[in-house]
Structure formats: structure tokens, C-alpha cells
Amino acid sequence: SMVLTSFNQKAYEKDLYEEGVEEGINLGQKEIVLHMLHSGNSPEQIAQLTGIDVEVVKQWIEKAK
Structure with missing residues (x-):
């Protein structure tokens, strides 16, 4: 039915938006870590100051090289 389709579309768009926001936050955190x-x-200092797991910090640094 039409209602179900539009509802699913809205839910899908909401999920996409939330994923985009999360990716944006992640990107912002990566920029801060690299800075x-x-x-x-x-x-280790970055992890302590930001509260981001040290292994995640190290992964981001490796990927940025």
C-alpha cells in the first residue's frame, strides 16, 4: 500500500541521516586525533584526553599515513 511504502521510505531516510551524522562525528574525532x-x-595521551580507545586512535593514525 502507499502508506507502508512512504513510511518505509521515511524510516530508511532517517537511518541514512543517523548513519551520516555518526560518520560525521567519527570524521570530526579523527581530525581532532590527527591534529x-x-x-x-x-x-596514549590522545586516548586519555579524548576518551577514545587507544587501539582506535592507533588505527586512525595508521590509516592516515
């Missing part, structure tokens, strides 16, 4: 690294902080 902190270039400012002389170690991955």
Missing part, C-alpha cells in the same frame, strides 16, 4: 598527534601528543 593532537601533529601537536606532539602520543596515541
Whole structure:
């Protein structure tokens, strides 16, 4: 039915929006981590200051190389 289709479309768009927001937050965090690294902080210091897991910090640094 038409109502079901439009409802699913709205739910789908909402999910896409929320994923985009999460990716945006993630991207912002990565930029901060890399900026902190270039400012002389170690991955351990960055993890402690940001609350981001040190392994995640190290992964982001590796991917940015």
C-alpha cells in the first residue's frame, strides 16, 4: 500500500541521516586525533584526553599515513 511504502521510505531516510551524522562525528574525532598527534601528543595521551580507545586512535593514525 502507499502508506507502508512512504513510511518505509521515511524510516530508511532517517537511518541514512543517523548513519551520516555518526560518520560525521567519527570524521570530526579523527581530525581532532590527527591534529593532537601533529601537536606532539602520543596515541596514549590522545586516548586519555579524548576518551577514545587507544587501539582506535592507533588505527586512525595508521590509516592516515
